């Protein structure tokens with residue numbers, strides 16, 4: 001059964017985009033876009049509210065927009081602002097922008113997010129390349145009738161995150177002298193932050209970082225056959241036995257600071273993607 005809304009959105013964007021869709025799509029997490037968009041050339045801005053069939057944001061002042069960017073000579077389509085389960089969006093809406101960009105012709109997606117560090121060796125303020133994920137949201141974007149033209153009913157998830165893109169991110173970070181950890185990202189629905197007992201459980205389950213996004217988009221992207229890179233900005237340490245009180249304000253403030261480091265990495269990584277085709 002064909003999914004109509006991602007197709008409607010993709011058709012509209014294709015008609016309005018000033019140049020062909022770039023192969024790479026970047027999904028920018030909370031407060032993470034400012035530094036990158038400051039340093040890249042913004043060729044075009046499309047507010048989400050202009051795009052038919054796109055979900056509507058619930059947060060005032062965070063309407064979201066699609067940006068056509070050029071970094072050096074490399075074009076990239078950036079989705080600034082995403083739809084979260086905790087806002088009440090159904091899983092299909094959370095992944096609709098990623099699906100629309102694949103239908104437009106994009107081949108790979110870079111998912112960024114703010115996350116709490118569960119691994120005690122990972123410092124707040126550092127970046128983590130996601131090597132695998134645990135979906136504990138209790139939801140899947142693939143529930144319901146399968147659109148066979150998008151992907152298979154039972155897609156393989158043995159390698160959600162592309163090892164060659166992780167290697168490229170590591171090589172780029174090393175070249176820039178930036179610290180880039182590697183680890184497993186665990187996705188929860190939120191919006192409440194974790195209790196110490198939950199944090200202890202998530203660490204025992206094998207996760208290095210925890211957040212409220214990314215896992216559904218990664219599942220949808222693999223269903224679509226896209227190559228996925230995930231980068232977490234570790235905004236806080238989330239340790240059960242010395243749990244510090246945290247707030248969304250503190251997380252967003254740290255996200256803005258880490259966003260500058262993430263921006264540096266992406267400014268060099270995105271042009272380097274041209275060489276891996």
Ligand code: HPA
Nearest residue numbers: 114115116210211212238
């Ligand atoms: N928990 C869940 N989500 C988050 C966190 C956290 O500690 N930090 C940033 N996003």
